[in-house]
Amino acid sequence: MRPFWKRSPTEMTDRGNAGAGKNVISMLTTTGEAYYSWNGKMYESDIIRACIRPKVKAIGKLVGKHIREDKKTGLLVNPDANIRFLLSEPNPYMTGQQMQEKVANQLCLNNNAFILIVRDENGKAIQLYPVPCTMAQAIYRSSGELYLKFWYANGNTGTFPYTDLIHLRQDYNESDLFGESPAPALTGMMNVIGTIDQGIVKAIKNSGVVRWLLTFNSNMREEDIKANVQKFVDNYLTVETDSFGAAGVDAKASVQRIEPKDYVPNATQTDRTTERIYSFFNTNKKIVQSDYTEDEWNAYYESEIEPIAIQMQETYSVKLFSRKERGFGNRIVFEANNLQCASLTTKLAFQAMVDRGAMTPNEWRGTMNMAPVEGGDAPIRRLDTQVVDLIETALSNMNSSNCMAVANIIQNLLKGGERDETQNRHQRESDPE
Structure with missing residues (x-):
C-alpha cells in the first residue's frame, strides 16, 4: 500500500492528447480557461452591428508600417519589403484592411481575436490568417510550452503554439489568457430588444383580425351567413363603397364593433434599452449614424480606437520580431x-506644422485627400526657423581663433531672421481673408 501522503504526479497535457487539458476559456459563459462564441447570433x-461598425471600420483604416530606428541608420520606414507586403497583403485571400476588419469584428463580439502566423523554414513570418474559431482551449505541453486548440464551425480543430498567434483581447480580467465574454452582460438587454421587436410584429399581425361582429336574429345556413357578411363588407368596408362611411342594417342583424387592445411597447423603454447597449459598446447615436x-x-477615437491600435502595435512587434531584432529598433x-473628419479650418491650420518640419507636405496633402507630389516626403522649414540650426552649427565650430568671425555670422543670421519674420508677418496681414 502506498503512503497516503504521496500521490501520482500531475500529468502535463502533450500535443497528442490536447483535448484532455483543463485550461479552457468561454466567450458565452466563462468556465475556467476556455471560451465559446455566441454562435454568431x-x-x-x-443594433449590435450598428454599434461595432464604426469601430471596425476605423480599425480597418489603420495602416501598418515597419519601423527600424537605431543610432547608425537613423529612422527607416518599411526597410524590409517582406514585412511591408505581409502587413498590406497578409494572405492570398484578403488585404490588410480586410483582415483587420475581420479581426476587429471578432474582437468586438467576443473580446478575443486570433491571427495565425505562418512562418517559413527560417522562422520568418510569410502569411497571416485570422482564426474564426467557436471555441479555444489552452494546452500546456510537458515542456511547459503553451498551445491553443481551436474548434471551428465546420467541426474541425487545429492546435498551434501560442508563439505563432497574435492574440488581441478586451475586458481582460479574470482569465490569465483570455478576455471576458460580453455575452453574459448583453444577454438580458438582447432578450428585451428581441421581445420588443416580436411584440411589434405581433401587434401588426393582430391588426388583421376581426374588427366587426354581425349577430343575426334568425337561424341561417352557413353559406347564407358568409354571403351576408361579404355583402356587408362590400357595401360598407371597402374603399370603393358609395355609403360615405354610413352603414344601415335591418332587424334581422345587429352590428358590434370590436376594439383591438394590442400592447405596443413604449418608445421610451425601447430607446432606454438601446442607449444601454450603446453605452456597453462605448458609443452613441451620433457615432452610429455618422453625425458626429x-x-x-x-473623443471616440481616443477611447475606443487608439487603445486597440497600441495593443496591435505591441502584439505584432513581439510576435513578428525576435527579442534581438527588437533590440535593433x-x-x-x-x-x-x-x-480626415477634421474641419477645413483645422486642416488649413496645419500648414504651420509643415512650415516647421513637423509634417511633410505629402502628409498634409493626405489630410486633404490629395495625391502626393514628388519631393513631398522631405520635411521643409521656413527661413526664420532655419536660423536656429545655423546658429547651433556655428557655435559648435567656434574656437578661440574664430570667435569674432562666428559672432558676426550669428549677428547677421539673427538680423536676417528678423527680416524674414517681419516679411512673413506683413505678407500674412496683406493676404485677403
Whole structure:
C-alpha cells in the first residue's frame, strides 16, 4: 500500500492528447480557461452591428508600417519589403484592411481575436490568417510550452503554439489568457430588444383580425351567413363603397364593433434599452449614424480606437520580431489619419506644422485627400526657423581663433531672421481673408 501522503504526479497535457487539458476559456459563459462564441447570433442584431461598425471600420483604416530606428541608420520606414507586403497583403485571400476588419469584428463580439502566423523554414513570418474559431482551449505541453486548440464551425480543430498567434483581447480580467465574454452582460438587454421587436410584429399581425361582429336574429345556413357578411363588407368596408362611411342594417342583424387592445411597447423603454447597449459598446447615436463633430470623433477615437491600435502595435512587434531584432529598433506601428473628419479650418491650420518640419507636405496633402507630389516626403522649414540650426552649427565650430568671425555670422543670421519674420508677418496681414 502506498503512503497516503504521496500521490501520482500531475500529468502535463502533450500535443497528442490536447483535448484532455483543463485550461479552457468561454466567450458565452466563462468556465475556467476556455471560451465559446455566441454562435454568431449577436452579429445578427441590427443594433449590435450598428454599434461595432464604426469601430471596425476605423480599425480597418489603420495602416501598418515597419519601423527600424537605431543610432547608425537613423529612422527607416518599411526597410524590409517582406514585412511591408505581409502587413498590406497578409494572405492570398484578403488585404490588410480586410483582415483587420475581420479581426476587429471578432474582437468586438467576443473580446478575443486570433491571427495565425505562418512562418517559413527560417522562422520568418510569410502569411497571416485570422482564426474564426467557436471555441479555444489552452494546452500546456510537458515542456511547459503553451498551445491553443481551436474548434471551428465546420467541426474541425487545429492546435498551434501560442508563439505563432497574435492574440488581441478586451475586458481582460479574470482569465490569465483570455478576455471576458460580453455575452453574459448583453444577454438580458438582447432578450428585451428581441421581445420588443416580436411584440411589434405581433401587434401588426393582430391588426388583421376581426374588427366587426354581425349577430343575426334568425337561424341561417352557413353559406347564407358568409354571403351576408361579404355583402356587408362590400357595401360598407371597402374603399370603393358609395355609403360615405354610413352603414344601415335591418332587424334581422345587429352590428358590434370590436376594439383591438394590442400592447405596443413604449418608445421610451425601447430607446432606454438601446442607449444601454450603446453605452456597453462605448458609443452613441451620433457615432452610429455618422453625425458626429470633429471633437466627438476625436473623443471616440481616443477611447475606443487608439487603445486597440497600441495593443496591435505591441502584439505584432513581439510576435513578428525576435527579442534581438527588437533590440535593433525593429517594431510595427499602426497609424491612423485621424484628421480626415477634421474641419477645413483645422486642416488649413496645419500648414504651420509643415512650415516647421513637423509634417511633410505629402502628409498634409493626405489630410486633404490629395495625391502626393514628388519631393513631398522631405520635411521643409521656413527661413526664420532655419536660423536656429545655423546658429547651433556655428557655435559648435567656434574656437578661440574664430570667435569674432562666428559672432558676426550669428549677428547677421539673427538680423536676417528678423527680416524674414517681419516679411512673413506683413505678407500674412496683406493676404485677403
